[in-house]
Amino acid sequence: MRDAIIERVTADPYAKSLGIEIVKVEEGLAKVTMTIQEHMLNFHGAANGGVIFSLADVAFAIASNSYGQTAVGINVNINYMKAGMVGDILTATATEVSKNPKLGLYRMVVTNQHGEFIASADGMVYRKKELFG
Structure with missing residues:
Protein backbone atom coordinates (compact mmCIF):
# COMPACT_ATOMS: atom_id res chain seq x y z
CA MET A 1 0.00 0.00 0.00
CA ARG A 2 2.85 2.36 0.87
CA ASP A 3 4.26 2.18 -2.67
CA ALA A 4 0.84 2.81 -4.24
CA ILE A 5 0.33 5.94 -2.15
CA ILE A 6 3.82 7.23 -2.87
CA GLU A 7 3.28 6.65 -6.59
CA ARG A 8 -0.07 8.46 -6.56
CA VAL A 9 1.12 11.47 -4.56
CA THR A 10 4.33 11.76 -6.58
CA ALA A 11 2.19 11.92 -9.75
CA ASP A 12 -0.36 14.35 -8.25
CA PRO A 13 -0.12 17.53 -10.36
CA MET A 34 8.13 21.51 0.99
CA THR A 35 10.42 24.52 0.52
CA ILE A 36 8.70 27.91 0.47
CA GLN A 37 9.43 29.68 -2.81
CA GLU A 38 8.91 33.25 -3.99
CA HIS A 39 5.70 32.47 -5.92
CA MET A 40 4.11 31.01 -2.74
CA LEU A 41 4.12 34.33 -0.86
CA ASN A 42 1.14 36.50 -0.01
CA PHE A 43 1.06 40.31 -0.03
CA HIS A 44 2.67 40.38 3.43
CA GLY A 45 5.75 38.62 2.05
CA ALA A 46 5.02 35.43 4.03
CA ALA A 47 3.93 31.99 2.86
CA ASN A 48 0.30 32.03 1.77
CA GLY A 49 -1.92 30.19 4.25
CA GLY A 50 -3.28 28.07 1.41
CA VAL A 51 0.21 26.75 0.70
CA ILE A 52 0.68 25.72 4.34
CA PHE A 53 -2.81 24.20 4.34
CA SER A 54 -1.98 22.26 1.16
CA LEU A 55 1.13 20.75 2.74
CA ALA A 56 -0.88 19.64 5.79
CA ASP A 57 -3.64 18.34 3.51
CA VAL A 58 -1.25 16.11 1.54
CA ALA A 59 0.05 14.57 4.79
CA PHE A 60 -3.58 14.11 5.90
CA ALA A 61 -4.51 12.38 2.63
CA ILE A 62 -1.55 10.01 2.80
CA ALA A 63 -2.06 9.06 6.45
CA SER A 64 -5.80 8.53 6.09
CA ASN A 65 -5.48 6.35 2.96
CA SER A 66 -2.55 4.34 4.33
CA TYR A 67 -4.67 1.30 5.21
CA GLY A 68 -5.72 0.72 1.62
CA GLN A 69 -9.33 1.82 2.11
CA THR A 70 -10.36 4.98 0.26
CA ALA A 71 -10.71 7.88 2.69
CA VAL A 72 -11.97 11.32 1.65
CA GLY A 73 -11.71 14.47 3.72
CA ILE A 74 -14.97 15.88 5.04
CA ASN A 75 -13.62 18.60 7.34
CA VAL A 76 -10.34 20.30 8.19
CA ASN A 77 -9.69 23.09 10.69
CA ILE A 78 -6.31 24.81 10.72
CA ASN A 79 -4.62 27.23 13.11
CA TYR A 80 -1.67 29.35 11.98
CA MET A 81 0.85 30.31 14.66
CA LYS A 82 3.92 31.59 12.81
CA ALA A 83 4.64 32.73 9.27
CA GLY A 84 6.64 30.67 6.82
CA MET A 85 9.20 32.65 4.84
CA VAL A 86 11.04 32.19 1.52
CA GLY A 87 13.56 29.38 1.82
CA ASP A 88 11.90 27.80 4.85
CA ILE A 89 11.62 24.03 4.65
CA LEU A 90 8.24 23.14 6.11
CA THR A 91 7.38 19.67 7.34
CA ALA A 92 3.84 18.46 7.93
CA THR A 93 3.28 15.35 10.02
CA ALA A 94 -0.18 13.77 10.07
CA THR A 95 -0.97 11.39 12.92
CA GLU A 96 -4.09 9.32 13.40
CA VAL A 97 -6.03 10.25 16.54
CA SER A 98 -9.06 7.99 16.11
CA LYS A 99 -10.30 5.49 13.52
CA ASN A 100 -13.44 3.45 13.10
CA PRO A 101 -14.90 1.69 10.04
CA LYS A 102 -16.53 4.89 8.73
CA LEU A 103 -14.60 7.87 10.13
CA GLY A 104 -11.05 8.83 10.96
CA LEU A 105 -9.64 11.82 12.84
CA TYR A 106 -6.11 13.08 12.14
CA ARG A 107 -3.91 15.79 13.63
CA MET A 108 -1.44 17.59 11.37
CA VAL A 109 1.47 19.62 12.74
CA VAL A 110 3.54 21.88 10.50
CA THR A 111 7.02 22.96 11.59
CA ASN A 112 9.95 24.70 9.90
CA GLN A 113 13.56 23.56 9.59
CA HIS A 114 14.30 24.98 13.05
CA GLY A 115 11.52 22.94 14.67
CA GLU A 116 9.38 26.04 15.16
CA PHE A 117 5.63 25.47 15.27
CA ILE A 118 4.01 26.99 12.16
CA ALA A 119 0.48 25.53 12.18
CA SER A 120 -1.71 22.71 13.42
CA ALA A 121 -4.81 21.22 11.86
CA ASP A 122 -7.40 18.58 12.64
CA GLY A 123 -9.03 16.69 9.81
CA MET A 124 -11.80 14.13 9.55
CA VAL A 125 -12.24 11.59 6.76
CA TYR A 126 -15.10 9.43 5.65
CA ARG A 127 -13.98 5.90 4.83
CA LYS A 128 -15.62 4.56 1.68
CA LYS A 129 -16.20 0.86 1.06
CA GLU A 130 -13.89 0.86 -1.96
CA LEU A 131 -10.17 0.16 -1.80
CA PHE A 132 -7.58 2.84 -2.48
CA GLY A 133 -5.86 2.73 -5.85
Missing part, protein backbone atom coordinates in the same frame (compact mmCIF):
# COMPACT_ATOMS: atom_id res chain seq x y z
CA TYR A 14 -0.93 19.91 -7.49
CA ALA A 15 1.47 18.35 -4.96
CA LYS A 16 4.12 18.22 -7.69
CA SER A 17 3.63 21.92 -8.53
CA LEU A 18 4.28 22.77 -4.86
CA GLY A 19 7.38 20.59 -4.72
CA ILE A 20 5.96 18.43 -1.91
CA GLU A 21 8.11 15.43 -1.09
CA ILE A 22 7.15 12.37 0.93
CA VAL A 23 9.46 11.63 3.86
CA LYS A 24 7.61 8.89 5.73
CA VAL A 25 4.52 6.70 5.32
CA GLU A 26 3.17 4.22 7.88
CA GLU A 27 -0.35 3.09 8.70
CA GLY A 28 -2.07 6.15 10.15
CA LEU A 29 1.03 8.36 9.81
CA ALA A 30 2.65 10.51 7.12
CA LYS A 31 5.39 13.12 6.93
CA VAL A 32 5.90 15.44 3.94
CA THR A 33 8.11 18.46 3.23
Whole structure:
Protein backbone atom coordinates (compact mmCIF):
# COMPACT_ATOMS: atom_id res chain seq x y z
CA MET A 1 0.00 0.00 0.00
CA ARG A 2 2.85 2.36 0.87
CA ASP A 3 4.26 2.18 -2.67
CA ALA A 4 0.84 2.81 -4.24
CA ILE A 5 0.33 5.94 -2.15
CA ILE A 6 3.82 7.23 -2.87
CA GLU A 7 3.28 6.65 -6.59
CA ARG A 8 -0.07 8.46 -6.56
CA VAL A 9 1.12 11.47 -4.56
CA THR A 10 4.33 11.76 -6.58
CA ALA A 11 2.19 11.92 -9.75
CA ASP A 12 -0.36 14.35 -8.25
CA PRO A 13 -0.12 17.53 -10.36
CA TYR A 14 -0.93 19.91 -7.49
CA ALA A 15 1.47 18.35 -4.96
CA LYS A 16 4.12 18.22 -7.69
CA SER A 17 3.63 21.92 -8.53
CA LEU A 18 4.28 22.77 -4.86
CA GLY A 19 7.38 20.59 -4.72
CA ILE A 20 5.96 18.43 -1.91
CA GLU A 21 8.11 15.43 -1.09
CA ILE A 22 7.15 12.37 0.93
CA VAL A 23 9.46 11.63 3.86
CA LYS A 24 7.61 8.89 5.73
CA VAL A 25 4.52 6.70 5.32
CA GLU A 26 3.17 4.22 7.88
CA GLU A 27 -0.35 3.09 8.70
CA GLY A 28 -2.07 6.15 10.15
CA LEU A 29 1.03 8.36 9.81
CA ALA A 30 2.65 10.51 7.12
CA LYS A 31 5.39 13.12 6.93
CA VAL A 32 5.90 15.44 3.94
CA THR A 33 8.11 18.46 3.23
CA MET A 34 8.13 21.51 0.99
CA THR A 35 10.42 24.52 0.52
CA ILE A 36 8.70 27.91 0.47
CA GLN A 37 9.43 29.68 -2.81
CA GLU A 38 8.91 33.25 -3.99
CA HIS A 39 5.70 32.47 -5.92
CA MET A 40 4.11 31.01 -2.74
CA LEU A 41 4.12 34.33 -0.86
CA ASN A 42 1.14 36.50 -0.01
CA PHE A 43 1.06 40.31 -0.03
CA HIS A 44 2.67 40.38 3.43
CA GLY A 45 5.75 38.62 2.05
CA ALA A 46 5.02 35.43 4.03
CA ALA A 47 3.93 31.99 2.86
CA ASN A 48 0.30 32.03 1.77
CA GLY A 49 -1.92 30.19 4.25
CA GLY A 50 -3.28 28.07 1.41
CA VAL A 51 0.21 26.75 0.70
CA ILE A 52 0.68 25.72 4.34
CA PHE A 53 -2.81 24.20 4.34
CA SER A 54 -1.98 22.26 1.16
CA LEU A 55 1.13 20.75 2.74
CA ALA A 56 -0.88 19.64 5.79
CA ASP A 57 -3.64 18.34 3.51
CA VAL A 58 -1.25 16.11 1.54
CA ALA A 59 0.05 14.57 4.79
CA PHE A 60 -3.58 14.11 5.90
CA ALA A 61 -4.51 12.38 2.63
CA ILE A 62 -1.55 10.01 2.80
CA ALA A 63 -2.06 9.06 6.45
CA SER A 64 -5.80 8.53 6.09
CA ASN A 65 -5.48 6.35 2.96
CA SER A 66 -2.55 4.34 4.33
CA TYR A 67 -4.67 1.30 5.21
CA GLY A 68 -5.72 0.72 1.62
CA GLN A 69 -9.33 1.82 2.11
CA THR A 70 -10.36 4.98 0.26
CA ALA A 71 -10.71 7.88 2.69
CA VAL A 72 -11.97 11.32 1.65
CA GLY A 73 -11.71 14.47 3.72
CA ILE A 74 -14.97 15.88 5.04
CA ASN A 75 -13.62 18.60 7.34
CA VAL A 76 -10.34 20.30 8.19
CA ASN A 77 -9.69 23.09 10.69
CA ILE A 78 -6.31 24.81 10.72
CA ASN A 79 -4.62 27.23 13.11
CA TYR A 80 -1.67 29.35 11.98
CA MET A 81 0.85 30.31 14.66
CA LYS A 82 3.92 31.59 12.81
CA ALA A 83 4.64 32.73 9.27
CA GLY A 84 6.64 30.67 6.82
CA MET A 85 9.20 32.65 4.84
CA VAL A 86 11.04 32.19 1.52
CA GLY A 87 13.56 29.38 1.82
CA ASP A 88 11.90 27.80 4.85
CA ILE A 89 11.62 24.03 4.65
CA LEU A 90 8.24 23.14 6.11
CA THR A 91 7.38 19.67 7.34
CA ALA A 92 3.84 18.46 7.93
CA THR A 93 3.28 15.35 10.02
CA ALA A 94 -0.18 13.77 10.07
CA THR A 95 -0.97 11.39 12.92
CA GLU A 96 -4.09 9.32 13.40
CA VAL A 97 -6.03 10.25 16.54
CA SER A 98 -9.06 7.99 16.11
CA LYS A 99 -10.30 5.49 13.52
CA ASN A 100 -13.44 3.45 13.10
CA PRO A 101 -14.90 1.69 10.04
CA LYS A 102 -16.53 4.89 8.73
CA LEU A 103 -14.60 7.87 10.13
CA GLY A 104 -11.05 8.83 10.96
CA LEU A 105 -9.64 11.82 12.84
CA TYR A 106 -6.11 13.08 12.14
CA ARG A 107 -3.91 15.79 13.63
CA MET A 108 -1.44 17.59 11.37
CA VAL A 109 1.47 19.62 12.74
CA VAL A 110 3.54 21.88 10.50
CA THR A 111 7.02 22.96 11.59
CA ASN A 112 9.95 24.70 9.90
CA GLN A 113 13.56 23.56 9.59
CA HIS A 114 14.30 24.98 13.05
CA GLY A 115 11.52 22.94 14.67
CA GLU A 116 9.38 26.04 15.16
CA PHE A 117 5.63 25.47 15.27
CA ILE A 118 4.01 26.99 12.16
CA ALA A 119 0.48 25.53 12.18
CA SER A 120 -1.71 22.71 13.42
CA ALA A 121 -4.81 21.22 11.86
CA ASP A 122 -7.40 18.58 12.64
CA GLY A 123 -9.03 16.69 9.81
CA MET A 124 -11.80 14.13 9.55
CA VAL A 125 -12.24 11.59 6.76
CA TYR A 126 -15.10 9.43 5.65
CA ARG A 127 -13.98 5.90 4.83
CA LYS A 128 -15.62 4.56 1.68
CA LYS A 129 -16.20 0.86 1.06
CA GLU A 130 -13.89 0.86 -1.96
CA LEU A 131 -10.17 0.16 -1.80
CA PHE A 132 -7.58 2.84 -2.48
CA GLY A 133 -5.86 2.73 -5.85
